[in-house]
Each structure stands twice: as structure tokens, then as C-alpha cells.
Amino acid sequence: MASESDHKATKSDHKATIIDGKAIAQTVRSEIAEEVNKLSEKYGKVPGLAVVIVGNRKDSLTYVTMKRKACSEVGIKSFEIDLPEKVSEAELISKVHELNANPEVHGILVQLPLPNHINEEKVLSEISIEKDVDGFHPLNIGKLAMKGRDPLFLPCTPKGCLELLSRSGISIRGKKAVVMGRSNIVGLPVSLLLLKADATVTIVHSRSVDPESVIREADIVIAAAGQAQMIKGSWIKPGAAVIDVGTNAVDDPTKKSGYRLVGDVDFQEACKVAGCITPVPGGVGPMTVAMLLRNTLDGAKRVIEQ
Numbered sequence: 001m002a003s004e005s006d007h008k009a010t011k012s013d014h015k016a017t018i019i020d021g022k023a024i025a026q027t028v029r030s031e032i033a034e035e036v037n038k039l040s041e042k043y044g045k046v047p048g049l050a051v052v053i054v055g056n057r058k059d060s061l062t063y064v065t066m067k068r069k070a071c072s073e074v075g076i077k078s079f080e081i082d083l084p085e086k087v088s089e090a091e092l093i094s095k096v097h098e099l100n101a102n103p104e105v106h107g108i109l110v111q112l113p114l115p116n117h118i119n120e121e122k123v124l125s126e127i128s129i130e131k132d133v134d135g136f137h138p139l140n141i142g143k144l145a146m147k148g149r150d151p152l153f154l155p156c157t158p159k160g161c162l163e164l165l166s167r168s169g170i171s172i173r174g175k176k177a178v179v180m181g182r183s184n185i186v187g188l189p190v191s192l193l194l195l196k197a198d199a200t201v202t203i204v205h206s207r208s209v210d211p212e213s214v215i216r217e218a219d220i221v222i223a224a225a226g227q228a229q230m231i232k233g234s235w236i237k238p239g240a241a242v243i244d245v246g247t248n249a250v251d252d253p254t255k256k257s258g259y260r261l262v263g264d265v266d267f268q269e270a271c272k273v274a275g276c277i278t279p280v281p282g283g284v285g286p287m288t289v290a291m292l293l294r295n296t297l298d299g300a301k302r303v304i305e306q
């Protein structure tokens with residue numbers, strides 16, 4: 001009979017499968033490049049994505065540069081709209097209307113957050129639903145929430161989370177899924193997507209009592225709370241699939257930047273228990289950009305192939 005110490009040894013030797021978001025995103029991108037090429041050959045047209053940025057927040061600039069670079073890699077035409085911090089709401093909206101009317105633009109993305117003097121909701125609802133590649137238009141979210149309705153676009157990060165699961169061979173139907181966080185960008189839409197995929201879904205948030213006991217039941221955990229390493233290894237059900245959307249900077253004097261990025265899950269601990277897990281960085285992030293490209297391509301196909 002195995003002794004107590006043998007059990008301990010086998011348990012701590014367990015190593016979760018790492019879901020390589022970078023590699024999966026690269027596969028998705030080459031699929032997209034191939035389709036863009038076909039469109040170009042058959043119709044002489046390529047998808048176009050307009051990325052609008054207001055002001056010069058460092059993190060926003062980084063994201064925008066990354067999105068524009070990704071476009072050129074797959075052959076999507078990028079329209080660059082850089083507006084000053086002081087731009088009025090009316091000017092921004094008229095720029096959006098201009099892009100709505102431009103037949104070469106199939107997707108419009110307004111980089112968030114916007115400066116305080118601009119009403120985010122108002123601006124986003126002005127984007128034509130046919131070009132809402134971020135998937136945040138109330139009509140797209142509304143259809144996502146309804147049974148038997150399909151939105152024109154799914155929000156990129158939630159879509160990326162489900163893509164990571166499906167391409168890692170993880171089935172969702174009938175599974176218990178727990179989403180940590182309820183933001184409009186990730187938590188809420190990802191819980192709706194899981195529901196559409198026939199999971200039993202629980203949302204845990206800042207007002208939840210004893211989140212640990214809820215997460216312990218989950219076959220699938222999607223962490224999107226924005227709290228560094230909040231979910232401990234002991235919270236994870238053995239063999240669970242963990243998708244960590246969090247990107248939190250924590251001080252690290254050994255790094256040149258003085259910080260490193262960690263997720264909402266304690267990665268080191270969770271690796272000893274989970275069946276598979278996404279790293280931070282290199283997990284969900286690359287998929288968000290890949291799904292943006294995919295949405296832009298889908299939007300273009302609807303118009304070009306009509």
C-alpha cells in the first residue's frame with residue numbers, strides 16, 4: 001500500500017498543461033491571413049479596420065500599436081485615427097460617423113478608456129452595429145444575452161477565452177463554470193458565452209460571500225477581476241481548466257521596468273492542481289488581438305461576399 005509520503009509526492013509532482021495563447025493566436029492569424037488573401041484574389045478587396053485613439057495614454061498607445069501591427073501582418077488595411085486629448089465629444093462622434101460611411105472600413109474600434117469629458121457609452125453606441133468589431137454595441141450584447149439570437153460580433157477577449165478552451169480540446173457543455181468579475185468588457189459577456197455553450201455558470205464578484213467555496217466547485221474558471229493573484233492554488237478543483245484574463249503589474253526590482261505582470265490567479269500554486277492553465281503574459285492577451293482580426297474579417301466578408 002502506498003504510504004502517506006508517496007501520495008504527497010505524486011500530488012506535488014502534478015504539472016498543469018500550459019495553454020499557449022501565443023501559439024494558438026499565431027495559428028488563428030495564419031488562418032485569417034489565408035482568408036484575407038482569398039478575398040483579395042477573388043474580389044480585389046481586403047478588410048479594413050479603423051483604430052481610433054484619443055490622447056496619448058501610454059498603455060493605450062501600446063495596445064493600438066500592437067493592433068495596427070497585427071493588421072499589417074495578416075493583410076488587413078489599417079486606418080489610423082489619432083485625436084488630441086482635448087477633442088470634443090461632438091468631433092469624436094462626427095469622426096465615427098465618417099468611418100461608418102466609409103465602405104473601405106469594415107471595423108471600427110475606439111480605444112478605451114476615453115478622457116473624462118467624453119461619454120463613453122454615447123460614443124460607442126454611435127458605431128454602426130455592422131462595424132462594431134469590439135462587440136460592445138448594446139444590440140450586440142443584448143442578442144448575446146438572448147436565447148436563439150446571434151450577435152453580429154462577439155467581444156474579443158471573451159471570444160478568445162472560449163477559443164482557447166475549444167482549441168485545447170476542453171468541452172464546455174454541462175460543465176460547472178465560474179467567472180470571477182462582472183465587467184462589461186470580460187466578466188459579463190464571457191458568462192453569457194459560457195451559458196450559450198451550455199455550461200452551468202456562476203459569477204463571483206466583489207460582493208460575493210466566500211468566493212473560495214464557489215470556485216472550488218468549478219470545472220472551468222475564468223478569472224477577470226483585476227486583483228493580483230487573488231485566486232489561490234487551494235481554491236482550484238483538481239483537473240480544472242483555468243483561463244486567467246488578469247494583467248496586474250506587481251513590483252519586481254529584478255526587472256528593468258521595476259515591475260512584472262501577473263494574473264488574477266496564483267500561477268505557481270495553481271499549476272500544481274489545475275488540469276490546464278493560461279500563463280500571464282502569453283495567454284489570453286494574444287487571443288484578444290487575434291479575435292479582433294477575426295471579427296474584422298467576418299465583417300468584411302458579410303459586405304464583400306454579398
